[in-house]
Structure formats: structure tokens, C-alpha cells
Amino acid sequence: MLVVWKTGGVRFSGHKKMYVTKEMSSKVVYAIVKAGGRQEKVSVGDVVVVDKLAAEVGDTVDFKPVMVVDGDQVTSDAADLEKIKVTAEVLEQTKGPKIRILKFKNKTGYTRRMGHRAKLTQVKITKIA
Known part of the structure; x- marks a missing residue:
């Protein structure tokens, strides 16, 4: 049973849990951006x-x-999207986790170890306009 309260949290009603969620405003603004091939x-x-x-x-x-997406209005037309841009501020240049690669050939003694860390950028979205 889902009960919506303004406070949020979990309420217990006897032996059943009643999950409580915060009310969301109908004005949700987000964008899907292309950044680095993803x-x-x-x-x-x-x-x-x-x-x-x-x-x-x-x-x-x-x-x-x-x-x-701006509330109930969804914009995906290429002509309309050229007018919109998403601005972000660069916070940090970092590296991802180390990925270890091991090549092995049986019966020949061939073993090769390699590693890789992806270079990453951390950004904070400041404006969608």
C-alpha cells in the first residue's frame, strides 16, 4: 500500500510496511545530453x-x-534542440578504476599483463536553457 505524505519516510501499520514518498512537483526539468560517446x-x-x-x-x-523534458513538454526535434544548450562547470579531472588485463597461452609459457585507467572529467550542470 503506497501512501503519499508531505514529510516522506516509512510508516509502519501493524505488520505491513507503508512506504511514504514526497510529493513531486509537476515541473520536472531534465535533459539527455551526448557526452563522450554516451x-x-x-x-x-x-x-x-x-x-x-x-x-x-x-x-x-x-x-x-x-x-x-520541461514538465509535460518533451522536445526532441533537431531544429528546436539547436536553440537549447546545457552548460556545465568542470569540477575535477580524475581517473577511473584500474582495469587489469591478463593474456595467457597454455603450454607455451606466454603470459602478458596489462592495465588501464580511463581518464574522466567530473562536471556540475549549472544551466539548461
Whole structure:
């Protein structure tokens, strides 16, 4: 049983749990942007990790939106999307986790170890306009 309260949290009713959610406003604004060969769902204030961008810490970068949702209005037309841009601020240049690769050939003694760390950029979305 789902009960909506303004406070949020979980309420217990006898032996059954009653999950309580906060009321959401009908004005939800988010965008799907293309960043580094992938698509990310972002809204204002989100911190997103994308593939490395050629920008310094503190710089602002613009992403090209693929789709924008503004409340009940969904924009996915290419002509309308050219007018919209998603602005973000570069917070940090980091590296991803180490990925270890091991090649092995049986009976020949051939073994090769390699490793890789992807270069990443952490950005904070500041504006969708």
C-alpha cells in the first residue's frame, strides 16, 4: 500500500510496511545530453562523470542535448534542440578504476599483463536553457 505524505519516510501499520514518498512537483526539468560517446540524463545541480574533456578545472563547457523534458513538454526535434544548450562547470579531472588485463597461452609459457585507467572529467550542470 503506497501512501503519499508531505514529510516522506516509512510508516509502519501493524505488520505491513507503508512506504511514504514526497510529493513531486509537476515541473520536472531534465535533459539527455551526448557526452563522450554516451548519453547522460542530467538536471540542474547534478554532478556527472564523463569521458575526459579538453577543459581546465573551473571552465564552463556546453553539451548538445538529444532530448529535453520541461514538465509535460518533451522536445526532441533537431531544429528546436539547436536553440537549447546545457552548460556545465568542470569540477575535477580524475581517473577511473584500474582495469587489469591478463593474456595467457597454455603450454607455451606466454603470459602478458596489462592495465588501464580511463581518464574522466567530473562536471556540475549549472544551466539548461
